[in-house]
Amino acid sequence: MFFRIIGPLLGATLLSVSVNSYAGSCCGGGSGATILLSKMANLNIDTSVSWERYDGYWTKEGEWKKDPKGSNLNQFRFNLGSAYRFADRWQGSVSVPYVMNRNKYGSEGLESNTHGIGDASFNLWYEAFDDAMCVFKVRQLSDLRPAIYWGLGLTAPTGVSPYDDVKDNFEITGRGFYRLDANVIIDKTVYPWTGAINLSYGMHFTRPINRDYGTYVEPYDKKLGNRGSASLSVGYVYFTEALNELTTTIGVSYLREAKATIDDKEDPSSGMKKIGTSLGLSWTTPDKDMTIKGSWSHALKNDDWGRNFPTTDVISVGVAYVLY
Amino acid sequence: MCFINKLYKTGLLVCAILVSACGDNLLPSDEDKRPTIVAGTEGHLPTQKSKDFTLSRTDNQDVTLSNYLENGSDASDAILIYFTMWCSTCAAHTSDIVSTIKPLFNNKNIHYLVVDYVSGSLASTIVEKENNISDSWGLEVLSDFQHTVKDQLHGGMGVTIVIDSDGTILYNQDYGNGLKVIDALNQAVDS
Numbered sequence: 252m253f254f255r256i257i258g259p260l261l262g263a264t265l266l267s268v269s270v271n272s273y274a275g276s277c278c279g280g281g282s283g284a285t286i287l288l289s290k291m292a293n294l295n296i297d298t299s300v301s302w303e304r305y306d307g308y309w310t311k312e313g314e315w316k317k318d319p320k321g322s323n324l325n326q327f328r329f330n331l332g333s334a335y336r337f338a339d340r341w342q343g344s345v346s347v348p349y350v351m352n353r354n355k356y357g358s359e360g361l362e363s364n365t366h367g368i369g370d371a372s373f374n375l376w377y378e379a380f381d382d383a384m385c386v387f388k389v390r391q392l393s394d395l396r397p398a399i400y401w402g403l404g405l406t407a408p409t410g411v412s413p414y415d416d417v418k419d420n421f422e423i424t425g426r427g428f429y430r431l432d433a434n435v436i437i438d439k440t441v442y443p444w445t446g447a448i449n450l451s452y453g454m455h456f457t458r459p460i461n462r463d464y465g466t467y468v469e470p471y472d473k474k475l476g477n478r479g480s481a482s483l484s485v486g487y488v489y490f491t492e493a494l495n496e497l498t499t500t501i502g503v504s505y506l507r508e509a510k511a512t513i514d515d516k517e518d519p520s521s522g523m524k525k526i527g528t529s530l531g532l533s534w535t536t537p538d539k540d541m542t543i544k545g546s547w548s549h550a551l552k553n554d555d556w557g558r559n560f561p562t563t564d565v566i567s568v569g570v571a572y573v574l575y
Numbered sequence: 576m577c578f579i580n581k582l583y584k585t586g587l588l589v590c591a592i593l594v595s596a597c598g599d600n601l602l603p604s605d606e607d608k609r610p611t612i613v614a615g616t617e618g619h620l621p622t623q624k625s626k627d628f629t630l631s632r633t634d635n636q637d638v639t640l641s642n643y644l645e646n647g648s649d650a651s652d653a654i655l656i657y658f659t660m661w662c663s664t665c666a667a668h669t670s671d672i673v674s675t676i677k678p679l680f681n682n683k684n685i686h687y688l689v690v691d692y693v694s695g696s697l698a699s700t701i702v703e704k705e706n707n708i709s710d711s712w713g714l715e716v717l718s719d720f721q722h723t724v725k726d727q728l729h730g731g732m733g734v735t736i737v738i739d740s741d742g743t744i745l746y747n748q749d750y751g752n753g754l755k756v757i758d759a760l761n762q763a764v765d766s
Contacts, residue, residue, distance in 0.1 A: 308663035311670065319661050319694055319703050359695030408600035415599055419731035427600045459605030463748045464731050467608040518752035520667035559663050
């Protein structure tokens with residue numbers, strides 16, 4: 252019985268650390284993180300604060316370059332999300348970030364402070380299992396079966412994009428495009444170890460554009476490239492005597508976005524790639540109704556670890572409260 | 576739980592209402608909303624004439640737009656202005672200008688001006704030019720630390736402007752995939 256209760260709760264705790272979505276904060280865009288409920292939970296409220304610090308970028312050839320000397324480029328995000336179970340195997344979630352851009356170039360250069368709602372994400376998840384798949388000991392082959400979540404995600408352009416009435420890119424808090432993602436999470440825990448693989452493929456929808464940075468232009472159609480991502484994480488769970496849980500997780504992620512098209516012609520300056528690493532730490536109360544979590548996502552400033560994308564560090568701290 | 580369900584659904588409804596009030600991106604328009612303007616008047620939009628300006632170049636020389644126009648001391652067929660903030664997108668656009676656009680107009684006299692509007696001084700622009708732009712690319716890097724030209728031409732990250740030899744603006748918007756920039760340059764050199 253202990254396993255049946257603790258297992259899914261722990262699974263959710265671990266997933267909340269390992270399933271970090273890509274912030275998509277290039278040029279201001281920010282989107283929420285994936286939120287998952289454990290098998291026994293009906294509802295949760297998830298809040299977090301993220302600080303993304305920009306530190307250089309990769310050219311489209313993969314060469315890493317520094318930002319202008321003295322630059323201090325930051326994005327802060329307050330993420331508010333919630334997940335709701337509406338059937339034994341089905342759950343949905345919504346996450347909306349509030350984005351604050353704080354940028355300064357050099358000691359005497361351009362300075363900009365802007366804020367607004369970022370792009371919201373909506374997710375629908377199907378759990379391909381009925382009982383907890385977490386085990387404390389492998390006694391038979393079936394104990395190795397992982398928990399598999401199939402998901403469909405929609406990112407809605409609720410943020411401020413370059414196609415709104417903005418003066419420049421510093422005001423941007425979103426990318427301006429709808430995106431539909433197919434997701435799968437494969438998660439397995441054999442205490443105290445746990446591992447998760449998260450695969451995602453997303454398709455942006457074509458949209459008309461009649462304004463660039465506040466100036467109306469001859470209308471054209473644009474489509475951002477489709478994107479694929481994969482992440483792998485491994486964690487270790489430590490139980491205190493009072494059954495508090497302390498979980499550490501390390502992960503690596505890969506993201507690639509194909510080139511955009513403008514009026515069906517390829518945009519050679521678009522497309523991107525990024526490889527990142529992450530470290531997570533979470534603490535869950537004995538009655539499993541609250542988790543406090545923190546994570547650090549780091550991109551290595553080496554050539555060929557990214558293409559056409561900013562290099563950033565993201566530090567997040569958050570609290571999730573679960574109702575059963 | 577029933578109360579929580581109601582509260583949750585109410586919360587979702589409030590969120591939906593708040594989100595639906597956001598920007599033009601949720602229901603993007605393909606309507607052409609460009610204002611009607613009188614061609615030849617001074618301004619920043621296509622068909623308007625650009626106001627003259629002078630900016631410092633990274634070789635410490637002043638560059639004045641009118642000198643690059645017909646009857647100027649260094650008259651050219653066209654001028655391309657690209658606003659940079661030394662980011663990945665800007666690097667990709669600059670690379671495309673050098674590798675795609677410049678070869679198409681090898682036999683034409685076009686000035687390619689890269690305008691740095693984020694560095695706070697000419698000295699800073701010189702440093703960024705050394706870090707990001709090779710001398711062999713044939714681009715002139717200008718410092719607009721007072722935002723004179725940025726404000727005058729409504730510049731910003733990736734904004735590209737094509738001006739023909741009589742000072743008429745033919746293109747002023749995001750670099751995009753570069754094809755409209757090429758069209759504008761062709762129009763400039765043919766005129």
